[in-house]
Amino acid sequence: MSSSTPAALAGVRVIEMGQLIAGPFASKTLGEFGAEVIKIEPPGAGDPLRNWRLIKNGTSVWWQVQSRNKRSLALDLRQAEGQALARQLIAEADVLVENFRPGTLEGWDMSPEQLHALNPGLVILRISGYGQTGPYRDLPGFGVVGEAMGGLRHLTAEPGRVPVRVGVSIGDTLAALHGVIGVLTALYHRKVQGGRGQVVDVALHEAVFNVMESLIPEYSAFGAVREPAGSALPGIAPSNAYPCQDGWVLVAGNGDSIFKRLMQAIGRADLAQAPDLADNAGRVARVAEIDAAIGAWTQTRTVLTVTTELAAARVPAGKVYTAKDIAEDPHYRARDMILQQTTRDGYTVEVPGIVPKLSGTPGTIRTSAPHVGDDTDAVLSEMGLSSEQIGRLREKKIIQ
Template sequence: MNRRLNNTPETTLPRGALHGVRVIEMGQLIAGPFAGKTLGEFGADVIKIEAPGAGDPLRNWRLIQEGTSVWWQVQSRNKRSIALDLRSADGQDIARKLIAEADVLIENFRPGTLEGWGMGYDVLSKLNPGLVMLRISGYGQTGPYRDLPGFGAIGEAMGGLRHLTGEPGRVPVRCGISIGDTLAALHGTIGILTALYHRKVNGGQGQVIDVALHEAVFNVMESLLPEYSAFDAVREAAGSALPGIAPSNAYRCTDGYVLIAGNGDSIFKRLMQTIGRDDLGDDEGLASNAGRVARVAELDEAIEAWTQTRSMADVLAILGKAKVPAGKVYTAKDIDEDPHYRARDMILQQTTRDGHVIDVPGVVPKLLGTPGTVRSSAPHLGDDTDAVLGELGFSTQDIAALRGRKVVA
């Protein structure tokens, strides 16, 4: 059965590792909000500032259920929403009050936007010397490209990833998700946690974390640059293969493809025995990866000659018994029906604020002592405006006046 965590009273849930940390999220769409989502899942109080009217554009991205994106239900769970006009002087003043009492500020505007609103770090750090500020942008806060618009797709291209995706000689393709934004968010989250630890042990001083989308992508590009530096080698697209490591590829079965990673020395021998090619398994020239890479086409042909006469289920069962890493390419349907996902709480049921029950991803990583939780579903725009302003000391009359001037909604 799916576990339904977000309807559990918060007092009965385990206290998260980040309980007591207050985060102000000014970002929108993917990169900044994904970082806020991650912190919120581990107990941080995340207050999301949205523009009155439309709010975060992600509310209307991809598939919509009763006016709200189901993506929003994942990205904004465990957050509180305040609808605040940051372009107004009163709205900026309220934002500064919020930030003055916060531990973390997340923003992913174009560089200079906050400075134009009187909320550069030089100003905010005087109000709150311990403030940790995550700034995610296309090209970073410095450098000749800092003022150029940059989305995750551009970061993937500049970071070197897009050149490697797709089939050799064909147009580069995206991997199907906004991986550049997510990588930037994860690097930003690492930066936040590192800065919070530094603040704790070094006198309470905060700092700025500057994350560029293309740098986050570049950071996971493995040996791409050293290979060019040492050998003038430009790594190229290789389809489903793993260049320089063999055998590791997707192989055709009677009803689809399976991925087989037979590139460990002992694994390779077991794979060859399993497919009836002991001649290759016992070949001294194939005992190490270098020899296998030199003959990768021969090995791929031998493996696929075996897989293409069998179903995916048969191939996976046989290779599993032989302890050879293999797996099929999962669709959303495969994930939803997989018992392993459910056994590890990686599929949860979440009830939206409109009463719909949907399956959503669980929390990663898994902390066994202070596990992440879904404490609340994603908010409607401005659901928490009055509560948050009340915590700042605004009276009911003050809030009504601000609402009348369209500063809040």
């Protein structure tokens, strides 16, 4: 799980004080590209994600992905001595990642102003439900709430039916990725503009809102409220899910020339040549008819037959993948998107690969996810504490 390739973020030290998804996903991404990530988690059970979803050997297999390339320092931040140790660690760091409710750091005497007094170059990533300012800042917020406020949940439904979640914690991961962009931007600014750090303030709902495309311009210009459309792409045609004999297939025939090739492939030359269907506006006006024609063709074929025939016609189409489909797909394997990772419990598990792909400094899995406090003694020793001092901290239950 190690690599000799150069790491883009080698020498960058990240202190992670978050838990569950958003903050830890951000530092996971930084760690994959070479940053040293020291995760501070509470003694005892540690990060609650250790116990989320499916458990193997007492630990979530999700944990094996979320916390690879990290070191675990089990430190009680509720105690003053624990807070003092955290400040000492942060004083020598490049990045602090936290996703607590606003005001938590301030309550521990770790406000950005106090931390920048200790470490002027520190980049502080703060991920929260509603951001560090504004009338909602103190409200509790999880990813699902951010998805709702950001406008996404309203659209993830069939018309007239209950809004559904997309199946993963997309609000948290979108916030994490925006946080990574902010951290990298701030580190670059620090390098070229005099060494000063800054705060990166990411709100869950704003990260979701940022990917909502034309939602607000359409409302502003036309008073149009975009509504749920199931699997279709409103205003762009044809782009939908269509039934096959053994499942569903997604077909995107919404380019002008692609549409013509699609209609020829399904035996509808009349639609391919129709003057009013030569552009998107005309196709949107007749979308129900077009969808019906495509569906009539797909439902007499298997998914594999449909995707094979449309690939030959150079029409974008694909099956709806399950986990099994992904794990068995040769393209995923060819691009190292399914990797084997040996856990610290000794078993091997397949995990997602690393995105994005960098040609010169690719991301790597250097170490597996730690047990709670695996690196406590090592990190504190590196900070200059003696074995006697570490022993006293352990006796007081400040560390594990």
